[in-house]
Amino acid sequence: xxxxxxxxxxxxNAGVLKKKEAVxxxxxxxxxxxxxxxxxxxxxxxxxxxxxxxxxxxxxxxxKNAMLRLRCIHKRLLGNVFIECLDFEDVMxxxxxxxxxxxxxxxxxxxxxxxxxxxxxxxxxxxxNRLKQTKGKWILSGYHNELYDKExxxxxxxxxxxxxxxxxxxxxxxxxxxxxATEVLWFNxxxxxxxxxxxxxxxxx
Ligand SMILES: C[S@@+](CC[C@H](N)C(=O)[O-])C[C@H]1O[C@@H](n2cnc3c(N)ncnc32)[C@H](O)[C@@H]1O
Numbered sequence: 330x331x332x333x334x335x336x337x338x339x340x341x342n343a344g345v346l347k348k349k350e351a352v353x354x355x356x357x358x359x360x361x362x363x364x365x366x367x368x369x370x371x372x373x374x375x376x377x378x379x380x381x382x383x384x385x386x387x388x389x390x391x392x393k394n395a396m397l398r399l400r401c402i403h404k405r406l407l408g409n410v411f412i413e414c415l416d417f418e419d420v421m422x423x424x425x426x427x428x429x430x431x432x433x434x435x436x437x438x439x440x441x442x443x444x445x446x447x448x449x450x451x452x453x454x455x456x457x458n459r460l461k462q463t464k465g466k467w468i469l470s471g472y473h474n475e476l477y478d479k480e481x482x483x484x485x486x487x488x489x490x491x492x493x494x495x496x497x498x499x500x501x502x503x504x505x506x507x508x509x510a511t512e513v514l515w516f517n518x519x520x521x522x523x524x525x526x527x528x529x530x531x532x533x534x
Contacts, residue, residue, distance in 0.1 A: 368395035418459055429465030438474040450476065457481065460517065469515045477515070486515040487530045 354362065369392040372380045413420050421431065435456055436448040457480045460467055471477055491512045525532055 364395070365392065368392050417456060421459055421463060425463050425465050427464050429463070431460075431463065431465060431467040433460065433467055433469045435469075435471065437471055438476060453477075454480075463517070466518045467516075471513055471515075472510060473513055477513075481515050483534065484515050484517060485519065485532050485534050486513050487520075487525065487532060488513055489530070 369388045370380055413423070415423075417433065417435070425431075433456070435453070438450075438453055441447055441449050453476055456469075457477070460469060469481075488511050490509055492509050520532065522532075
């Protein structure tokens, strides 16, 4: 694994990894490269490089911790797990029932350009409409925005102040602290008050 990572990192650093080469890498090496990319830096783009922390050897520490987590992920995947590669609406149509729980972490509103597959305002509307019709429970994560705040009126939510992990501290950063943001979790059910209390979270409506 170390060898593949080394080669992959060299290619990305040299800015020479092209889409064609990524295909030629094959599934396993591509997966290893992707794992390396998302776990050792931020703002990763397989064809354009990535940023990494200049603080406290963060890059190596994050990668090491991610590799340790692989064991837990492997154990979990040996159980009754199905991985779907479908549009959210198809997933919900297929799996929704009174016993289903959906955790939805869609592309963030107004960040359509971050993703290869466009997820526009119409898709956000489609998601909110579909969520309102589910038989199962769901949690939806995102940030306050005019559409969600209007369409999700009356649904309970909590706010969590987080530092944005997608912003690393680079040698070129003007600030040495990450920006903070209020992330929101909306629920279509009443979350357990004991759990909210344990984490000091206040339920709002
Ligand atoms: C904010 S990210 C979620 C990241 C994820 N929670 C994780 O930890 O890796 C949004 C995800 O939505 C996916 N996505 C984009 N369009 C989608 C669609 N129509 N249906 C389902 N998922 C979609 C993107 O590929 C991206 O992985």
